[in-house]
Amino acid sequence: MEFKTPTLEDKKELDYYLLKDSTRSCDFNSANIILWNSFYKCQYTIIENCVVVKTDEEGTSFSYPMGNGDKKKAVETIMKYCKEKEIPFxxxxxxxxxxxxxxxxFGDIFKVEYDRDEADYIYERESLATLKGKKLHGKRNHINRFKENHQWSYEKLNDENQLEAITMLMEWKMQNCSPEDVEKHEEVCVSKNSLIYYKEFGLTGGILRADGKIVGFSLGEPALNPDTFVVHIEKAFANVQGAYPMINQQFVIHEMEGYKYVNREEDLGEEGLRKAKMSYRPAYMLEKGFLRFK
Incomplete structure (x- = not known):
């Protein structure tokens, strides 16, 4: 069983198998697998007509097989691989x-330890679009301040505004990334590659302008479950009041018509990010964890 480091050239093969399955999890979008492969040391293989991704999480770990093949045989193959390599399954x-x-x-022979830091935030699309209710009153206020203070516009990411969006990202990096924050720098690298290769990855992007200048952008794509849209990246200038809730809402309104849910991914245990994501009142948390033998 040979594993391969995924590149953009492998997107077509990954999608061939992944799109035959269904999940709201953000882990199985091919763009995420490819863009984050250097950070998580992602590699993949095809077993029994299913994609299996190997990462360096917990030493070495494997994803659940995704596709329409024989998943039991695929898992058995992974177990055999682990035994041969003398590593835990x-x-x-x-x-x-x-x-x-x-x-x-296989029967009740496994235990799963769910990790709150890894749980995906799943929201109702209608809630993010309208921001109705007392609990979202603060978001509406920030958006109203933004509209009052600026001549603003929303536009779809395209070849004409792409370079300007990358320039805005580099300015955001200067404001937000300390030299020692390796994960934050990797996040910016992923964001930059997403902007550069958005068409090749099949990503949809949105741009927010205030007084002619880009102050926020978002990028995402449909989940494997067709009722859900995944927001991979959202960046805005924190010193522009209302820029974050505004790009959030506008991206949902313009690019997610027809979807029931929005997956805004995990918070990875970052306190500020968790507070921000919880403030939008998720419909539920999609829990994810590590599976081992009991």
Whole structure:
């Protein structure tokens, strides 16, 4: 069983298998797998017509097989690989649905440790678009201040505004990234590559302008479950009041018509990010964890 480091050239092969399956998890969008491969040391292989991704999480761990092939045989192949390599059998990104499927295939021989830091935030699209209700009153106020203070516009990411968006990202980096914050620098690198290769990755982007200048942008794509849209990246200038809630809302309004849910990914345990994501009142948390033998 050979694993390969995913590149943009592998997107077509990954999508061939991934799109035959369904999940709201952000872990199985091919753009995420490819763009983050250097940070998480992602590699993939095809087993029994399913994609399996190996990362350096928990030493070495494997994703749940995704595709329409024989998932039991695929998992058995991973188990055999682990035995040969003399490494523990660990699977990452396991949802409750995947846990139930594992129990159905193998019996109650596993335990899953769910990690709050890795849980995806799932919102109702309508809630993010309208921001109705007392609990979202503060968001509406920030947006109103933004509209009052600026001549603003929203536009779709395209070849004409692409370079300007990258320039805005580099300015954002200067304001937000300390030299020792390796993960933040990797996040900026992923954001930059997403802007450069947005068409090749099949990403949809949105741009927010205030008085002619780009002050925020977002990038995302549909999840494997067609009722859900995943927001991979959102950047805005924090010193522009209302820029973050404004790009959030406008991106949902313009690019997510017809979707029921919006996955805004995990917070990775970052306190400020968790507070911001919780303030939008998620419909539920999509829990993910590590699966091991009991």
């Amino acid at each position: 660990i699977m990452h990104g396991i949802t409750h649905e995947a846990e139930e499927e594992m129990i159905a295939m």
